[in-house]
Each structure stands twice: as structure tokens, then as C-alpha cells.
Amino acid sequence: MPTTKNANSSSIHTPTFIRGDEFHFPIYKVLKQDGTTYRGAVLPKLDQEKALRIYRTMVFTRVLDERMLAAQRQGRLSFYMQSTGEEATVIGSAAALDDADMIMAQYREQGALAYRGFTTDQFMNQLFSNELDYGKGRQMPIHYGSRDLHYMTISSPLATQIPQATGYAYGQKLDGGGHCTITYFGEGAASEGDFHAALNMASVHKVPVIFLCRNNGYAISTPSSEQFAADGIAPRALGYRMHAIRVDGNDILAVYQATLEARKIAVEQNEPVLVEAMSYRLAAHSSSDDPSGYRSKKEEEAWREKDPILRMKLWLQKKKWWSEEEEKNLQESLRREVLETMKKAEKRPPPPLDSLVTDVYDEVPPQLAEQLSKLKAHIRKYPDAYPKSAGGLKHG
Amino acid sequence: MPTTKNANSSSIHTPTFIRGDEFHFPIYKVLKQDGTTYRGAVLPKLDQEKALRIYRTMVFTRVLDERMLAAQRQGRLSFYMQSTGEEATVIGSAAALDDADMIMAQYREQGALAYRGFTTDQFMNQLFSNELDYGKGRQMPIHYGSRDLHYMTISSPLATQIPQATGYAYGQKLDGGGHCTITYFGEGAASEGDFHAALNMASVHKVPVIFLCRNNGYAISTPSSEQFAADGIAPRALGYRMHAIRVDGNDILAVYQATLEARKIAVEQNEPVLVEAMSYRLAAHSSSDDPSGYRSKKEEEAWREKDPILRMKLWLQKKKWWSEEEEKNLQESLRREVLETMKKAEKRPPPPLDSLVTDVYDEVPPQLAEQLSKLKAHIRKYPDAYPKSAGGLKHG
Amino acid sequence: MAKMNLLQAINNALDLAMASNDKTVCFGEDVGVFGGVFRATSHLQEKYGRARCFNTPLVEQGIIGFANGLAAQGHVAVAEIQFADYIFPAFDQIVNESAKYRYRSGSLFDVGNLTIRTPYGGGIAGGLYHSQSPEAYFAHTPGLKIVVPRNPYEAKGLLLASIRDPNPVVFFEPKRLYRASVGDVPEEDYELPLGKASVLKEGTDITLLAWGAQMEPLEKAAEMAEKEGISCEIIDLRTIVPWDIETVTNSVLKTGRLVISHEAPLTGGFAGEIAATIQERCFLYLESPIARVTGLDTPFPLALEKEYVPDHLKIFEAIKHSIHF
Amino acid sequence: MAKMNLLQAINNALDLAMASNDKTVCFGEDVGVFGGVFRATSHLQEKYGRARCFNTPLVEQGIIGFANGLAAQGHVAVAEIQFADYIFPAFDQIVNESAKYRYRSGSLFDVGNLTIRTPYGGGIAGGLYHSQSPEAYFAHTPGLKIVVPRNPYEAKGLLLASIRDPNPVVFFEPKRLYRASVGDVPEEDYELPLGKASVLKEGTDITLLAWGAQMEPLEKAAEMAEKEGISCEIIDLRTIVPWDIETVTNSVLKTGRLVISHEAPLTGGFAGEIAATIQERCFLYLESPIARVTGLDTPFPLALEKEYVPDHLKIFEAIKHSIHF
Numbered sequence A, B: 001m002p003t004t005k006n007a008n009s010s011s012i013h014t015p016t017f018i019r020g021d022e023f024h025f026p027i028y029k030v031l032k033q034d035g036t037t038y039r040g041a042v043l044p045k046l047d048q049e050k051a052l053r054i055y056r057t058m059v060f061t062r063v064l065d066e067r068m069l070a071a072q073r074q075g076r077l078s079f080y081m082q083s084t085g086e087e088a089t090v091i092g093s094a095a096a097l098d099d100a101d102m103i104m105a106q107y108r109e110q111g112a113l114a115y116r117g118f119t120t121d122q123f124m125n126q127l128f129s130n131e132l133d134y135g136k137g138r139q140m141p142i143h144y145g146s147r148d149l150h151y152m153t154i155s156s157p158l159a160t161q162i163p164q165a166t167g168y169a170y171g172q173k174l175d176g177g178g179h180c181t182i183t184y185f186g187e188g189a190a191s192e193g194d195f196h197a198a199l200n201m202a203s204v205h206k207v208p209v210i211f212l213c214r215n216n217g218y219a220i221s222t223p224s225s226e227q228f229a230a231d232g233i234a235p236r237a238l239g240y241r242m243h244a245i246r247v248d249g250n251d252i253l254a255v256y257q258a259t260l261e262a263r264k265i266a267v268e269q270n271e272p273v274l275v276e277a278m279s280y281r282l283a284a285h286s287s288s289d290d291p292s293g294y295r296s297k298k299e300e301e302a303w304r305e306k307d308p309i310l311r312m313k314l315w316l317q318k319k320k321w322w323s324e325e326e327e328k329n330l331q332e333s334l335r336r337e338v339l340e341t342m343k344k345a346e347k348r349p350p351p352p353l354d355s356l357v358t359d360v361y362d363e364v365p366p367q368l369a370e371q372l373s374k375l376k377a378h379i380r381k382y383p384d385a386y387p388k389s390a391g392g393l394k395h396g
Numbered sequence C, D: 001m002a003k004m005n006l007l008q009a010i011n012n013a014l015d016l017a018m019a020s021n022d023k024t025v026c027f028g029e030d031v032g033v034f035g036g037v038f039r040a041t042s043h044l045q046e047k048y049g050r051a052r053c054f055n056t057p058l059v060e061q062g063i064i065g066f067a068n069g070l071a072a073q074g075h076v077a078v079a080e081i082q083f084a085d086y087i088f089p090a091f092d093q094i095v096n097e098s099a100k101y102r103y104r105s106g107s108l109f110d111v112g113n114l115t116i117r118t119p120y121g122g123g124i125a126g127g128l129y130h131s132q133s134p135e136a137y138f139a140h141t142p143g144l145k146i147v148v149p150r151n152p153y154e155a156k157g158l159l160l161a162s163i164r165d166p167n168p169v170v171f172f173e174p175k176r177l178y179r180a181s182v183g184d185v186p187e188e189d190y191e192l193p194l195g196k197a198s199v200l201k202e203g204t205d206i207t208l209l210a211w212g213a214q215m216e217p218l219e220k221a222a223e224m225a226e227k228e229g230i231s232c233e234i235i236d237l238r239t240i241v242p243w244d245i246e247t248v249t250n251s252v253l254k255t256g257r258l259v260i261s262h263e264a265p266l267t268g269g270f271a272g273e274i275a276a277t278i279q280e281r282c283f284l285y286l287e288s289p290i291a292r293v294t295g296l297d298t299p300f301p302l303a304l305e306k307e308y309v310p311d312h313l314k315i316f317e318a319i320k321h322s323i324h325f
């Protein structure tokens, strides 16, 4: 019977509308801003080595973001997106996974990639679209990807990765290797039809996927109050009968622990989980954006006081795992590394002309090969007009 | 602050996943199958005249469905879709509206149109794609529409009408005339991305729209257990902070009363409402379908015993508003009317050749006029090959 | 050899694809127990289990999103869209995702294992939402291959090739022919090449070009023309993207005349692309303008479908017009 | 008269549309307080209130679904899609719904009051997802009008006409010119006709045809050609559907040569439709094959955008090739 699930629904005889106003999704917190933990909080088992791997990645991401925004302002880079304020959400969740689990991110998750070991060189090569960019200079800066690190290349159209994550995880389940997929997306992207498709299909087909929503309060200029009327994203899980948890996204310990348990559910029970991480996009949406037109400095300040990196640092220091000295050294060495690597990367030539036509198909079809050879002849005729590629042609 | 809505969310310090298993959406019922009402049930105020208007429409729809399916089986009609079993859902809800409220239906809601006074002639002209069909013979049978009756012409692509209903209702709100829109859809169509878009936008923009989901257990062959994992559609409303009610869709009094109150919320508070009507598609999906391949006779039988028309009849008889004599007369006169009207309609000629190119734009653009005149010349050359239109051309 | 109709040939191809590679997965609306509304996936769930052949929820964008992910993961995803008219909710997943997956990642990732099957075209009294021929919407998208078979033999060989081709393929099935077209089909596994047109009949006076269900009226028109002494060369394009420019060019260089036919509306239809390319490559050899015999620039009608459709008579007239230009 | 850039001209048109008809409503992602990511809707919410100019949730299919309903209800819906690259999730609502609303209902209902505005094209280092020119995807859809302006004056007059035209219009705005193109624009209300191409310059040797941002390289190439003594007739198509066959035909009957240029990939681009039509109508007058200068059959690149794009040099070469055929 198709409707047996409702069999144990109780009957009522007075028409009663339910809106769930009284229902508020609780928020899981472990770490206070001063670096102490809540009394009775369930603490993750996190050894010093792992804790420091997480922390160093958070600091790296922050430094990278600062430097690259500056580089963009200097005109060295066309575009950049910072993840400032959301480092704990992204890196804490990535750290709770197996390094071979698949990550399908939106675009503000450089921290997850850095955590897995993407090198500064690799970041820079993508950002500067040079010949070493894995993406062959085809996508805008910040569209990273790594097959070795199980990090799907970023795609600009929002939310498309969410149903893909469901399908990817379905494949993992068929393979039976005990791996899962995590997909990240903003609370804005969660308005797309693809979100609904993905969560519904995942719950029907019981796939090991973690849907991690970064609820950072804004989609470009649109505040979440104009994005949805409900209490955030987590309550939507009830409509799919999906496990869900809301977590303080600036709390590295809570994010880590929640994701660890979400992963357990996903992998051991083959059930999808929705994690909503409450945070704030401290920087502008991107280097093209200026938030002063749509939100107050005061609001930003209030959130700056909840800095997730500082919070973790205070915790590490309380545990005597980290000193100001080490902090200073780390910051300095990261800055130096980023700057030096950037200089190298921006000097590298762009990808070769042939990269215009490769990878459209597995092989270049005849029409396209013909188009390329015409283009080459044209560039040979007007080499000065195509400085990026004319040189390569002469020698190539 | 964008996230203040969560301010009164409580903090927890143990990671707790919520799936809502314990939560079951209650179902509102008034009328039992024997025609008596539940003790203490809130009864709608329904006078005899209105009750009989509803009942007669239910019987009309049933008769129409039976006759037209038979006509399809005889090859007189290319296609048909019955609403058997869901008459109370559709007609009970339509009866609770103002006749000038907008209806944007899926396709199994002929009852709502009949309730508003669409004539048997009008039904037949559409079904037989003749020159009097308002749709000018362009859509398959059952794609009715009526501007006078505020019933949007049916469109085959599923769920597209749901966000349109949100937009339509937004326009009604701007106009301030106190009207609302109801949109009907199946539990299958509710899986489409457009569903999510529609409900979210309606709750954000506070729009007077009623989303009425006919949960009839199947989308063609797909049982609802393979459509969603949750307890039906109603719980999704919690994710949008939208008023919702689940109602016994075979219970005319409950459907009527629930929709009446839903309309009040929509029109007086400018808030959307989701109504989930639990019922069963007693017939095949359409005249092209054979359910024996995917469900049991036993399951069907169990639902046949919950016939909504019989249930209402017993109630009417208990109230002495209806007799077996009247029933017999009604049935006979309706059958006769349907058959006679059908005979008339099938004899009428198809729409004229010009209707091929009109209404694509407000005026026929030059290219298209040219295409038509070439076509006319061609048909004049081969009149026997185009019997439907060649005659009209000679005289036209 | 066995006699099969087009539906059986497709079912047989899917069966072989699933048997020969246990990474192959078939899914879509109603494809499970029921075997699809046209029964193209009959018995596959029974044979290969629910994990490899299943119903999806009713959401085309989800079906293709899911399929993209599954293909990227390494499985062979064969997704069904119930009618081509309902492929548009998945347009973004196909055009922005499937088609660009490999290119944007520099080949780190791809969805070459994806095949989308969908019935298209008129002839079943389907009106504007069960009759569309949307191949041209996809033809403007580098990264996709687009295939349309004309009969059971071709359907089986082209579908097996599509499923195994390392690029995403949209495979349009002429639903009017599902049961109407019957022919000899080898029972064993075979593939027909993608990107190669097929010359069904050689001729010297005029080239006739179409694909899928439109081959039937094309051949009928050719018969009429032959009776009037016009020698027709008939080509089935088979693959819309990438299309076989060479075969068509060589034919027109020989005949000097070209008629192309498709059911879709004229404006923006794929015949336009072909005409544009061929007028360039065969400019000095063309003896009359390239003619297009297509649907009108309107949605697909119901009552007047016969009038709307580019039938053999309209093609025949175009042939004569071209010859007597 | 005022000096305006293209963005200001559009903002001004929207302002006038809202002032002259209080049924006009503008909405889309970030169009409210912020005035849109390009600022095309600046100050409209301030002036006309949140009910008439507002942010929507981030869901293109919802934006157009909502817009269809609002237009059917009788309001004038002006919806913004933030980038044309992101219009595809709304493809079904546009192609199956907006375009067919009037036809399928026998004109009982229509969404003629709908206008969809969206920035398109390259030139901003946007890579494959902030550069697409998808006009041809829509051009295959009877029921839609498609308009592309080339400068501020045209943008204002064509947008006002589009908003008031009783048919659904997709209005593509050349985002590369948003700030780069500046010109004199009357402050008062005016409309330019849809469906009419505009001959920017008369000439006798060859016809050059394009639309939107592509007019700039076209004019530059014409200048180069004129220096070599080639007299060019330059046409801005302005409306892609329905397109002005008559003006283009008359021009080519005169010049005997045609070069068409667009940024979108070659295969399935709208130049193909134009070439196919013109080779038919001007067959005996053509002195060389109709040439298409377009993007490559690949997604839009980033690092090698300059190489990819059909610039003035490529057009100039095509002109010379056509002349010396």
C-alpha cells in the first residue's frame, strides 16, 4: 500500500494548521570564543597532530585569502573569492572525512582542498591560469580541482553539484568501498531546484552523502531573510526524512564532531545527512563586490568577534599545543611562501593554443581540428594581435 | 542580522541528529464511510443547495470519466484521464473557494472545472479537438481551460504551474482584490524543482496561494514509497515555515472545511498554505496505462471501499437531502447528456487551417504567414492527402 | 538474426550493455518494475536487480544531475527522460554540466560514461508536449554527441556505441517507430560508428538528407521522384553532433542539389546548420538553393498534425522544385 | 539628450517603464536594495517600493515560473537573470511555458507581458560560465521574441518596446558594453520597433551582419576593408526572432556577399539560420559563399579568450576572402 507510512498518523477532527513556529532546530556548540569548552559538551577526540594540521590549514587559508585579495586589488589577478570567517566550517568538516572521500564543493571551500594537501603552487597555477593549471586556464580563478585529492573541479552554476553528489555517492555505494561524498553549498544555492532533487533522491535511494550547507547569512547582497522564511535550512530535512544537525560553523570542534558522526551515518547506514553550519561571510562576496551597499559595519563587527581561527587558537594555547612564537613563525612563513609562489606562477606562460580545442571531447573531432588549424594560420598572419599564443606557435 | 531567526534556537552540546521519525502529520477527518461524522468533528457549514451542487458535480465527473474512457476504448477518442476516486479532493476544495479565485491545475481536476459550470459541450469540444475547442485543437484531450471560469489552461509539463501560481497570486495581492490562487499537483509532481521554487518563493514573498497536493499514491507506475522517503508531502511545509494541513481526500466535508480555512489564511493574512489530500488513483493513470503490471487488485479493492462519492451520498441521505430516486434520475440524465453531447461534438469539423499559425504571437509574423500560404498552395495541390483541411480551403 | 521492433532492439541493447559491463546502471521515471512507459527497459530490473535498474523520483534535473555524478564516479549511467518534451528541466545539467565537465576540469574529471535516452517526434497524436524534436537545442552545445537511429538495426548498434562512447551522448528515439518499425537484428553485440552518416542509396541528381523517423517520408518521396526519372542519393545523418560533413559534402559535390528534412520548426533547426555549411563547401557546385522541408515555426499542433508535418509529398515537391530551379 | 552608458540607459528604461505603468514589476537575484550585481536596477526599489522591485530567492526556474504567472495575471513582469549562463535552469519555463502559453490556450491566456533581461557575452574575463551567448538556444522556439541592443540609445528604445510588446521577450544585454559604450540618449520615453534590422551604413560590395556587442568588431573590420576599397553595408539585426529577412535579403541582393558574425560557437549558432535562408532567397545573386565568423565549437575559454573570439581581424579576413573568392 502506497500510503501505509501514514497509517500511524493520528486522525484529528478539528482542522489544525501546522507551521512549526514553535519548533526551533537546536544548534550544537562545543567551543566558546575564549577557547574553553561548554560544560558537559561532547568533545571530539582530536590529537595534537591533527589539531595542528587543521589549525595550520585555517591560517594558510586566511593568509592566502588576504594576499590574493591584495593581488587582485593590484590588478595582478582578475578575480578572487575569500572564505574569511568560514574556515572552521570548511576545514573542520573536511578533517572529519577520510581523505579519499569525495568532495563536491561550491567555491568557497579552498580550505578543504588545502587541508588535503593542495600545494601553494597548485593554488597559484589555477589562480593565474598558467600552463600548469590543471584546468588549463579555462575557468576563472578559484575554480580548483584535483583528481588525486578527490576534490571535484568547481563549476560556477550554483547547486548543480548537489544532485551530482547524490549520484556520485550512489556509485560509491554500488562499489561498496566504504566511502562517502560530501557536498558543500550556500544557503542561497539551497533555493535552487537542484537542491530539492538532490536531497529527495538521496533519501529515497539511501546514498552515503553529506549535504553541508554553509549558512553564512548572505547570497551576494541577498540576506537569508529574503532567501527563505523558515528557521534556516536544517528543518527541510524533516520533509525528506533525512538526518540533520545544525552546528555552530565557527566552532571547529563542533563542526568536526558533527561531521564525523554524519559520516558514520552515511557510510555505516547508507543514509544521507544534512549538516547546517551557521556562520557569516565576513568578507565581500567576491573581489567584484562591495558589501557596504547592503549591510552594516556593525553587523560585520559583531561577527568578527566570533572569529573561528582565533577561537581555535585560544583552545590550542590552553592545551599548550601552540604558542605565540609558533603563530608568528607560521604567519610569516606562509606570507612569504604565498608571495614567492605567486611571483613564480604569474610569470609562467598560459596554456598552449591547442588547449583551446582539447578536452571538449575525448578526441578532437575533425571540424574542430579544422577550426584550430584555421586559427593558427590566422594568428601567424597577425602575431602581434595575439601575444599570448603567437610566440608558442612560432616555436611549436 | 541575517541569522537572528535562529537566535532563540537553543544550544546543545551533544551532537544530536533529528530525522523527525517520531513526528507524524495528523490527518483531518470528518466523515466516516457510512455517512456519519466523527464525534466532536468540526463540521463545515454547508447548506443543502451547495451540498447538492458539489454532489451533482461529483457524479457528473464520475459519469463523464466512465463514458469517455469507454469512448476511448471504442477508438472515438485518442486519449483520456480519469479522476476516479479523487472527486472529493478536487471538488470539495474548489467548492470552498470564491468562484473568481484562480485555479491552476495539473490535469486530473476536471471536477473543479465542472463545479464552476464548464458545460458538457465545452468538455466535449476540447476532448474532440473540434472547431469550438477553446484551445483550438492544439492540445491532447483533457487539457481544458476557461478564462471566464478562472481556470488556467492545463499544460502537460508537470509542476510548471506551481511557481506560476505563486506569481499569479502575487499579482492578485498587488491588485488587492481579496482573491487567491489554488494550484493542484500530484505527489509525483512535487518532486520537481519547480515545487521547491514555488513554495519557497511563496513563503518569502507572502503570497495568497493554496498548494493542494493530491497524494494519490502513484505517479504512473511509481509508488509514493519510491517518490519520497518522508511521511508524505505535508512535512515539507515546515522547511518553508508554511501553514500546512493533511486531510482525508476522500472526505468531502474535511476537504471542504480545510480548504475554506486555508483560503482564509491565504486571503486574510497573505500567507501561502499547503494542503495534502490523501487519496488513491482508483483508475489507470490514463487511457494508455494498465496498472495491473505494478499494483494489486487487492490494493485497489481496499480503496474502492473508501469511495468518496458513496460516502457523501450516504451523508446526504442521512440528512434527507437526497434519495435513491433522485440518484437514479441524475445518473440517467447525465449519461444521456454525455452521450448526446459527445455525438454532437465528434461530428463538428476541426479548427480551420489558419489556426495552425495564429496565437503563436499576438499577430502572425511575416515568415509564418509565408509558411502558411505555401502550405495552402500545397494542400490545394494534394487535397486528398489532407482531408481535414482541404475542404475548408476550397470554400475559404 | 531475429525480427525485432525498434523498442525490442533498444531493450536488447540495454540488456547487452548491462550484461557486458556490470558498472552499467539504467534509471528514470517508471523504468523499474514497469519497464518504462514505452517498455524499453522491460525485465531489466528483474534481471539485474533494483540497484542497477530503478525508478527515480519525478524530477528530470535530478535524474541528469544524479547521472552526471554517477558517470563522473566511474559507473556507466544510462538515464531515460520519459519524453523529449520533458528534457528541458534538465537542460542546465546537460548543457552547462555534462557538456562542459571534461573541458572545464582539464580532463581531471568527465562524464563520458553518460548516455541520455529519450523518445522524440510526432506521429502519436501527442500535441505540443508529446511530439517535439529538440535535437537542435542540444546541437549548439560543444561537448555533447547527439545520435538518432532510424530503425531497429541501427538503434541497437548506435545505442551500444553511444553507451560505450567516452563522451556524453543524447540518444533520441523515434517513438512513432517504436512498434511500427520492424526488421532483422543480430542477436549478438555490435556497434555502429558515431559521427558517420550512412548513404542508403546512391544517386546522381539530388541529395536527400534526414535522420530518425524522417527517413521514412524521405525514402517515400525519393521513390516518387525516381518514378519521374530523378536519381536520388539518400543519406541518413545518424549523428547530429559531430555530424559527418565529409559524406554530405561529397554527395552534394556530385549531385549539386540538397534537400534536408526534419520535423522540428524551420527557424534554428539543424537543417539550417547543414545548409550553411554545405553552401560554403559546395558553392560552385550547387545548381539550386539548398531546400529545407520542416515543421512550421509554431509549436507542434494536434488536430492539424498532418498539415504541419513535413511528409513525403512536401519533400517530393521540394525535390521537384530543386530539380526544376 | 543625456550622455548615458548602456547600463544607465537600461536603468532609465526600467525607470520609465515603472513610472508609466504601475503594473510593472522588476525582480531577480540581488535586484532589490543592491540594484543588481551590475546595478541595472539601481534605485528602483527606493523609488517604487519593495512590492514592485525586489530580490528573489536564488532559483532561476522559480523566477521565470513566478514571472509567467505574474504576467498571465495581468502584471508586467520584468525578470532579471543575473548572467545568461544561468538562464538554463529556467529553460523549461521559457521554452515550454512562456513560448507556448498563448498558443496552447487558444489565446485564453498569455504571458505577453513578460520580459526577461539578461547580460550575455564575453569580454570580461569570465571564462565558460560568465561569457556565453545563448541566443540561438532560444531562437528555435516559436512564441518568443529575442532582442539584442548594441548601444545605449538602442538599448533604451528596444527595452521599452520589449516590455510593452504583447509577446514574451528575451532581452540580451551585452555586458562588455555596460560601461564601455556611452552615447547620447533622449531622456524622454521612446520605443524602437522589434523585428526590424537597422542598416548602419550603406555599401555595395558586401553585407556585414551581426548584433549586440559584435557590432563593434564588425564596424572596425568594415573600416579596415573600406581602406582597401571594399564598400561595406553594415546591418545590425537587433531582433533575432522574428528576424528581418527582408532587409537582409534586399541588402544581399544588392551586394551579392554576406558575412555574419556572432560570439557563440559556430555549430547551431544563429548565423547558420541566416545563411540557410539567404542562400535560398539570394541564390542567383550570391557571388561567394556566405561566411560565418564565430566562436569555436568549444566552451568559452579564459586564458585564450582573445584567440577564441571573432574579432575585427578575423572578420576582416573573412571579408577579403569573400571578395576575392
Ligand SMILES: Cc1ncc(C[n+]2csc(CCOP(=O)(O)OP(=O)(O)O)c2C)c(N)n1
Binding pocket: A108, A156, A157, A158, A185, A186, A187, A188, A189, A190, A214, A216, A218, A219, A220, A281, A285, D029, D058, D060, D082, D086, D089
Ligand atoms: C545558477 C546560478 N545562478 C546565479 C549565480 C550567480 N551567483 C554566484 S554566487 C551567488 C550567491 C550564492 O550565495 P550562497 O549560495 O549563499 O553562497 P555564498 O556566496 O554565501 O558562499 C550568485 C547569485 C550562479 N553562479 N549560478
Ligand SMILES: Cc1ncc(C[n+]2csc(CCOP(=O)(O)OP(=O)(O)O)c2C)c(N)n1
Binding pocket: B108, B156, B157, B158, B159, B185, B186, B187, B188, B189, B190, B214, B216, B218, B219, B220, B281, B285, C029, C058, C060, C082, C086, C089
Ligand atoms: C516534466 C514532466 N515529466 C514527466 C511527465 C510525464 N508524466 C505525466 S503524468 C506523470 C505522473 C504524475 O504523477 P502525479 O504528479 O503523482 O499525478 P497523478 O497522475 O497521480 O495525478 C508523468 C511522469 C510530464 N508530463 N512532465
Ligand SMILES: [Mg+2]
Binding pocket: A186, A187, A188, A214, A215, A216, A217, A218, A219, A220, A281
Ligand atoms: Mg550564503
Ligand SMILES: [Mg+2]
Binding pocket: B186, B187, B188, B214, B215, B216, B217, B218, B219, B220, B281
Ligand atoms: Mg500521484
